[in-house]
């Protein structure tokens with residue numbers, strides 16, 4: 001919201017008469033004082049050799065502490081010298097940032113007598129302590145605060161003023177922490193780079209999932225075939241050194257105050273097949289988000305006039321409405337773009353894939369190096385409570401199938417616009433001013 005708008009809002013009150021100051025400097029100094037802070041951190045070291053996969057969860061990562069509003073989060077893979085690593089060497093399949101909380105008393109007792117047990121126990125504490133986003137998949141599925149993949153260098157995640165993601169206000173007795181899941185595939189020297197990044201089971205020689213359970217015969221690719229320490233097929237005789245890599249991530253935030261207008265995170269998955277038995281009470285467990293799907297090969301001869309376009313759609317009621325502040329899709333290679341439509345067919349947001357054209361990090365040919373984003377003017381794009389929205393995810397299909405692709409849509413929604421929020425949260429302030437006047 002511009003200072004002018006805020007001025008208009010405030011001048012409705014008698015504040016200006018009381019203070020007798022023009023709507024500028026002193027009164028609004030909060031805007032300049034509450035500067036965006038930026039911190040750059042490295043994840044723990046990721047050791048990876050040609051063809052290998054690393055998919056690990058890193059708990060309690062470096063993160064801003066205290067009651068703050070997140071304003072942005074970006075990341076990229078770097079080597080030990082801090083150089084950006086291109087996607088054709090290390091494919092960043094995805095990273096996801098997950099908020100969780102731990103009871104302070106539990107932490108203390110375990111830590112005091114068995115340091116090993118803490119590691120183990122922390123997993124179950126983590127499971128129960130996930131503070132997921134506002135929806136809309138089942139359980140903790142897609143519950144992350146941020147998370148994208150190869151497009152991370154070229155995708156804007158900044159949250160415009162005066163909006164922010166409120167964090168760092170855990171309940172009494174709890175501590176808030178952050179977990180980073182990083183899934184990277186080293187494709188140096190592999191036989192089929194695209195196949196390795198699409199996690200094709202034959203290239204990984206994988207027939208059982210990471211828990212040893214046989215995969216169904218029709219499962220030809222996806223995350224169940226490229227779990228931690230699996231190995232993608234290398235070109236005959238290829239040898240290369242292991243390398244040490246890091247996810248370098250940049251967090252932006254401001255201190256929390258009443259002028260920050262909170263936004264909620266929603267992630268819609270195009271594979272979600274919601275079972276609605278009683279529309280008045282949709283629960284999280286009615287959703288069935290598979291996260292990944294397959295794009296079938298197209299046959300140019302039989303589909304005349306078809307550009308070999310794969311369009312996948314899902315329609316779901318949006319749980320709680322509000323004003324869209326930011327939107328972006330997540331797709332994999334061959335993705336074209338995705339659109340979220342409102343019930344009346346209006347476009348809520350379209351996000352298109354940007355492909356690289358060169359060799360260098362951030363511009364790798366054949367890879368999605370960015371997704372376009374939507375920043376609607378606050379108030380201009382509204383979703384109403386329970387509105388049925390439709391997500392459409394387009395891929396170009398080719399003579400071979402694409403496995404393990406995704407069609408996600410990430411939305412930040414504000415339930416109040418700045419002036420509404422301001423008046424809700426400043427009533428006590430206005431009362432006090434009134435007391436002074438009277």
Ligand SMILES: *[C@@H]1O[C@H](CO)[C@@H](O)[C@H](O)[C@H]1NC(C)=O
Pocket residue numbers: 205
């Ligand atoms: C593939 O896996 C099977 C057993 O799971 C093993 O016998 C075979 O040697 C593996 N092939 C390669 C190329 O690693």
Ligand SMILES: *[C@@H]1O[C@H](CO)[C@@H](O)[C@H](O)[C@H]1NC(C)=O
Pocket residue numbers: 309311336337338339350351392393394
């Ligand atoms: C997806 O394909 C449909 C059908 O051709 C088209 O109407 C729509 O504009 C496409 N959307 C994007 C984002 O490319």
